[in-house]
Amino acid sequence: MxxxxxxxxxxxxxxxxxxxxxxxxxxxxxxxxxxxxxxxxxxxxxxxxxxxxxxxxxxxxxxxxxxxxxxxxxxxxxxxxxxxxxxxxxxxxxxxxxxxxxxxxxxxxxxLQGTLSNTFAGIVLSFRKKIQIGHWVETNGFSGEVMDINLKDFTLKEADNNMVVIPNKLILENPLKNYTLTTRMRIFLECGVGYESDLDLVEKLTKETICNTFDQIESPDDVEFYYTEFGGSSINYLCRFWIDAENALEKLRAKSKAIIEVKKAYDKEDINIPFPIRTLQFDNKLDFEMPEMDNKQFSNN
Missing domain, CATH: 1.10.287 (Helix Hairpins)
Structure with a gap:
């Protein structure tokens, strides 16, 4: 031991x-x-x-x-x-x-596959110069101002002031339209005038009205005007022009202003903007009275 x-x-x-x-x-x-x-x-x-x-x-x-x-x-x-x-x-x-x-x-x-994918997508989005806070973008069916880009999600504020939170992964994988990257937007204005209208006058008046309404349009020749079809109650046309705008809200305001001014100009020149009219005609008489029954037949019943 x-x-x-x-x-x-x-x-x-x-x-x-x-x-x-x-x-x-x-x-x-x-x-x-x-x-x-x-x-x-x-x-x-x-x-x-x-x-x-x-x-x-x-x-x-x-x-x-x-x-x-x-x-x-x-x-x-x-x-x-x-x-x-x-x-x-x-x-x-x-x-x-x-x-x-x-x-x-x-x-x-x-x-943490989903969390990490959103995290790395957030890092990538933060370094993209084409997507910045304050830009007006449209993606994944939503349109609004970019309010926040963090490690988890992408936040938009829509025109109606609603906040939309989208995972970063979806932003990176789906197309994104950025309205702020360009300072010009094209406005499409569709309308129709009556068949009795002077078409040359309508075209000239519309171009001049659009040119006088927006300062960035230097000449009526910068406004595109095309008649498109013979409609059921009017001759329809398409008018296109460019404006200085950076988001969809400015585009809507410009289109609304153009419609107001064109309507005023047409009213001064008595140019008719027709609308469909439905006429209901009752030229047949309907018999709502019951035929008299035979007393004999009535008694048998």
């Missing part, structure tokens, strides 16, 4: 001496690893601030700016950690960490 205790004691002392010698031998590497970790921590802080300022110049959303800054800081810290493990000759530990990180990343990615 004594010999076994002595042997165990000697093994313990030998093990402790080995560890002590190992620590003494690796003190320079340990100090260097600690310095690397500390340096990476402080560098990560400056990288976070610098990247956040750099991203803020192109992205208006604070949530996305902060997230990108923090991600850059995490990358710096992880790089310092891997470098420190390499200095300590812990290659196997480093390999295990990388393998574990890969498996964990795969599991998290599968579990």
């Amino acid at each position: 004594k010999s076994q205790l002595t042997e165990a004691y000697n093994l313990l002392i030998e093990k402790l001496e080995g560890w002590f010698n190992l620590i003494i031998t690796n003190i320079p590497n340990l100090v260097l690893a600690i310095l690397v970790l500390a340096t990476s921590y402080f560098v990560a802080k400056y990288v976070n601030k610098y990247v956040s300022k750099l991203v803020a110049k192109r992205v208006q959303e604070n949530s996305i700016t902060n997230m990108i800054g923090r991600l850059s800081a995490v990358v710096v810290v992880l790089a310092g950690l891997f470098l420190a493990l390499g200095i300590l000759n812990l290659g196997k530990t480093l390999t295990s960490l990388l393998a574990g990180a890969g498996v964990a990343g795969l599991a998290i990615g599968l579990a």
